[in-house]
Amino acid sequence: MTEQYQMLRTNVSMLGELLGKTIKQAQGQKVLDKVEQIRKLSKSSRSGNEQDRALLIDTLHGLTDEELLPVARAFNHFLNLANVAEQFHTISKQGAPDGSLSALKSTLTALKSHINSGQINLNQAAQVIANLKMDLVLTAHPTEVTRRTIISKHVELSECLKALELHELDDHQSEYLLDRIEQLICQAWHTNDIRDKRPTPLDEAKWGFAVIENSLWHAVPEFVRQFHSYSEELLALKLPEDFSPITFTSWMGGDRDGNPFVTAQVTQTVLDHGRWMALDLYYRDLDKLSAELSMHCASAELKEQVGSQSEPYRYLLKLLKSQVSETIFALEHKIKNEPSKKQDKITHVAQLKAPLELIYRSLCEVNMGVIANGLLIDVIRRLNCFGVNLCKLDIRQDSARHTEVFSELTGYLGLGKYADWSEQDKQAFLLAELNSRRPLIPKHWQPSSNVQEVLDTFAVIANQDQHALGIYIISMAQNASDVLAVELLLQESGCRFKLPVAPLFETLDDLNRSAHVMTELFAQSWYRQHINRKQFVMIGYSDSAKDAGMMAAGWAQYSAMEKLVDICEQQEIELILFHGRGGTIGRGGAPAAQALHSQPPGSLKNGLRVTEQGEMIRFKFGLPKVAVQSLAIYSSAIIESNLLPPPQPQSSWQEVMALISNASCEHYRSIVRENSQFVPYFRMATPEVELAKLPLGSRPAKRNPNGGVESLRAIPWIFAWSQNRLMLPAWLGALQGLQAAVDTYSEQTLKDMSEQWPFFRTRLEMLEMVFCKADSWLSEHYEQGLVEDSLKPLGNQLRNELAQARDLVQRLAPDSTLLSAQPWIKESIALRNPYTDPLNMLQVELLNRARSGQSNDIDNALMITMTGIAAGMRNTG
Numbered sequence: 001m002t003e004q005y006q007m008l009r010t011n012v013s014m015l016g017e018l019l020g021k022t023i024k025q026a027q028g029q030k031v032l033d034k035v036e037q038i039r040k041l042s043k044s045s046r047s048g049n050e051q052d053r054a055l056l057i058d059t060l061h062g063l064t065d066e067e068l069l070p071v072a073r074a075f076n077h078f079l080n081l082a083n084v085a086e087q088f089h090t091i092s093k094q095g096a097p098d099g100s101l102s103a104l105k106s107t108l109t110a111l112k113s114h115i116n117s118g119q120i121n122l123n124q125a126a127q128v129i130a131n132l133k134m135d136l137v138l139t140a141h142p143t144e145v146t147r148r149t150i151i152s153k154h155v156e157l158s159e160c161l162k163a164l165e166l167h168e169l170d171d172h173q174s175e176y177l178l179d180r181i182e183q184l185i186c187q188a189w190h191t192n193d194i195r196d197k198r199p200t201p202l203d204e205a206k207w208g209f210a211v212i213e214n215s216l217w218h219a220v221p222e223f224v225r226q227f228h229s230y231s232e233e234l235l236a237l238k239l240p241e242d243f244s245p246i247t248f249t250s251w252m253g254g255d256r257d258g259n260p261f262v263t264a265q266v267t268q269t270v271l272d273h274g275r276w277m278a279l280d281l282y283y284r285d286l287d288k289l290s291a292e293l294s295m296h297c298a299s300a301e302l303k304e305q306v307g308s309q310s311e312p313y314r315y316l317l318k319l320l321k322s323q324v325s326e327t328i329f330a331l332e333h334k335i336k337n338e339p340s341k342k343q344d345k346i347t348h349v350a351q352l353k354a355p356l357e358l359i360y361r362s363l364c365e366v367n368m369g370v371i372a373n374g375l376l377i378d379v380i381r382r383l384n385c386f387g388v389n390l391c392k393l394d395i396r397q398d399s400a401r402h403t404e405v406f407s408e409l410t411g412y413l414g415l416g417k418y419a420d421w422s423e424q425d426k427q428a429f430l431l432a433e434l435n436s437r438r439p440l441i442p443k444h445w446q447p448s449s450n451v452q453e454v455l456d457t458f459a460v461i462a463n464q465d466q467h468a469l470g471i472y473i474i475s476m477a478q479n480a481s482d483v484l485a486v487e488l489l490l491q492e493s494g495c496r497f498k499l500p501v502a503p504l505f506e507t508l509d510d511l512n513r514s515a516h517v518m519t520e521l522f523a524q525s526w527y528r529q530h531i532n533r534k535q536f537v538m539i540g541y542s543d544s545a546k547d548a549g550m551m552a553a554g555w556a557q558y559s560a561m562e563k564l565v566d567i568c569e570q571q572e573i574e575l576i577l578f579h580g581r582g583g584t585i586g587r588g589g590a591p592a593a594q595a596l597h598s599q600p601p602g603s604l605k606n607g608l609r610v611t612e613q614g615e616m617i618r619f620k621f622g623l624p625k626v627a628v629q630s631l632a633i634y635s636s637a638i639i640e641s642n643l644l645p646p647p648q649p650q651s652s653w654q655e656v657m658a659l660i661s662n663a664s665c666e667h668y669r670s671i672v673r674e675n676s677q678f679v680p681y682f683r684m685a686t687p688e689v690e691l692a693k694l695p696l697g698s699r700p701a702k703r704n705p706n707g708g709v710e711s712l713r714a715i716p717w718i719f720a721w722s723q724n725r726l727m728l729p730a731w732l733g734a735l736q737g738l739q740a741a742v743d744t745y746s747e748q749t750l751k752d753m754s755e756q757w758p759f760f761r762t763r764l765e766m767l768e769m770v771f772c773k774a775d776s777w778l779s780e781h782y783e784q785g786l787v788e789d790s791l792k793p794l795g796n797q798l799r800n801e802l803a804q805a806r807d808l809v810q811r812l813a814p815d816s817t818l819l820s821a822q823p824w825i826k827e828s829i830a831l832r833n834p835y836t837d838p839l840n841m842l843q844v845e846l847l848n849r850a851r852s853g854q855s856n857d858i859d860n861a862l863m864i865t866m867t868g869i870a871a872g873m874r875n876t877g
């Protein structure tokens with residue numbers, strides 16, 4: 001490692017030493033000695049010492065039941081502490097010498113150069129920046145394995161590391177901080193690593209709200225303030241004060257796709273909790289403002305509102321605080337299902353924003369703009385971003401549930417079974433009812449509980465303020481009728497506003513048909529008029545990759561987006577693409593800037609809407625400075641993509657990608673779907689079955705509890721393969737696809753594509769990142785310990801493919817430059833491996849003991865190895 005990482009190494013070493021001290025105090029010298037012995041053997045094993053590797057395996061497999069848990073916990077805690085140190089490093093003086101907004105500053109500096117050279121028009125740049133939109137959607141997808149109580153300790157640890165970075169600390173201050181770090185590590189050690197039970201959807205929502213309260217609430221005003229400053233400084237471009245490029249949406253409490261625990265009542269409760277928390281945060285801001293705005297000079301406009309008050313700003317803020325306080329009280333009682341004498345007064349953002357903007361105008365008019373542009377403008381910017389609901393709530397449901405509603409209803413009305421109708425008949429029926437003024441659903445109809453739940457959800461939607469909700473997403477959307485069905489249910493519910501409805505195209509076939517489906521919809525005059533030239537479409541990354549493999553899915557996603565952009569431009573419809581990415585490569589994950597630069601030209605013209613999932617929410621937004629950095633990376637990538645778009649691929653390259661896609665998909669499916677040994681091998685060689693015991697999230701691991709791998713959700717599918725380090729979903733089929741292209745078009749063609757086409761280069765970089773994390777010898781160790789002999793040849797085949805794929809990808813990189821812009825990725829993985837390896841080896845032993853029916857203590861240790869490996873791999877879902 002270079003000197004750039006010296007402070008990181010120092011912090012990791014210091015945290016490790018304090019963890020060792022805690023282990024000695026809690027478990028005794030003997031356990032600490034055992035942990036140290038394993039750590040040293042693991043480092044030696046990683047350096048290639050086969051003798052020490054064999055000794056390491058024997059030592060781990062020989063642990064007594066009493067030793068299993070503390071050893072597993074020791075390595076789990078170290079990896080979590082390494083994550084804390086690494087996250088802090090990204091925002092430290094050494095790791096980010098140019099500050100958290102360096103990405104944005106760099107982009108605006110480059111724009112200035114292009115403007116000066118005449119390549120870009122200043123008005124064009126100003127328009128792109130003014131129209132910048134980022135809607136970041138926090139999902140409840142269960143890949144965050146660390147408990148909230150542990151996370152809060154890690155956040156404070158980061159604050160201590162930040163304080164230690166200050167050079168002017170005296171010995172007493174340094175000693176105090178080190179003592180505090182030791183206390184926090186000790187607190188974490190003596191806290192249960194695993195939740196006692198699965199979180200409820202409300203628990204998940206509260207976790208998302210906590211991220212906003214503790215981090216994003218502070219990060220957003222700082223980011224917007226710096227954006228204004230850099231724009232004026234570098235481009236001489238003064239942005240309007242209401243410039244608000246960021247919004248946050250949540251799926252927590254709204255995503256009911258396959259989650260029976262997300263009911264209409266849960267959705268309403270989550271909405272109430274969000275508004276209660278938002279108003280509580282605003283009340284604190286108003287209180288601070290009231291203390292600050294003691295001035296008496298005011299504009300005529302403000303005086304007309306408040307009369308001859310000696311402290312007009314405080315008077316107006318006092319009235320506002322009273323309304324907010326009364327609403328908080330009313331919501332508290334509503335949440336507890338108790339009667340309240342107070343009124344629910346603040347229901348929409350204008351009720352807070354209008355009086356604060358009046359105060360802002362007044363201060364500016366009486367020459368107190370410096371005060372107006374302090375805390376007051378920060379609060380107004382929070383209102384622009386968070387509204388009065390903290391974040392908007394998306395509603396997501398599987399298309400089959402809407403079909404079920406209409407099948408029951410048409411059966412009741414004597415019209416036959418809707419599900420059996422042709423697509424044309426479905427559309428004709430739905431459009432006729434959408435154009436009708438009479439209600440369709442009879443008042444006295446008593447549907448099944450499943451159908452009633454869907455109808456209740458639409459009733460909840462109809463009773464909300466429009467700004468409380470984001471969009472309605474239809475999972476497994478396959479036809480135009482799937483969208484029209486939701487529009488009709490919204491109409492029947494009496495919804496007074498137009499809630500945007502987005503089809504989610506998530507299998508290979510659905511992605512390939514997406515342009516046809518949208519063309520059919522746009523051809524309907526009712527639909528075109530209804531959407532008012534604005535359409536959301538969600539692109540599914542997880543299920544398409546699970547369906548066809550990463551290479552085929554990546555090309556299907558790119559092609560679908562390209563066609564949808566063209567169709568919407570032709571029809572003059574504003575298209576907002578919604579990217580359903582996960583954190584890991586197998587679910588569409590990639591460093592944010594890379595991912596955005598590799599999209600088709602024009603796909604970000606109307607902004608970015610993207611999911612942030614599981615542990616990636618914490619890694620990207622868990623600390624205010626980290627959140628500012630993430631927002632800067634996103635915004636700079638969007639600006640660059642719109643003003644300096646990636647090149648259009650040559651038509652011959654598209655033919656190459658079609659060949660890669662077909663060949664890779666064919667091989668991927670031949671293994672996953674057609675090889676009769678694959679499912680038994682998967683279930684033996686990974687902890688897939690045991691993952692169900694890990695209380696990650698509220699959703700069941702399978703859509704169909706009685707189904708096989710095909711019914712397994714994308715997250716546990718990826719999670720299981722990352723545990724045994726084969727990382728199979730992220731690369732299977734890539735070798736066959738790339739080799740077919742080399743054989744047909746030549747290796748040089750692919751090298752040219754890598755050098756000149758960001759989309760293709762990103763595929764190769766993602767593969768190399770996977771290869772850095774994959775470990776054939778570890779996956780073979782799982783196989784040797786857990787898989788019956790008849791299935792082992794399949795494991796050998798897969799590892800051989802992995803090795804060949806790695807060699808081929810490295811050959812295709814121009815001058816071996818893959819990941820050269822991100823040297824820390826390899827270093828980070830190398831840093832963790834000596835601590836992750838023992839957990840992998842220990843997991844094999846624990847799986848053997850658990851599968852032979854041993855005690856609950858085994859299960860606990862096993863779950864800790866899962867959380868530790870997840871911490872070591874960082875992006876598991």
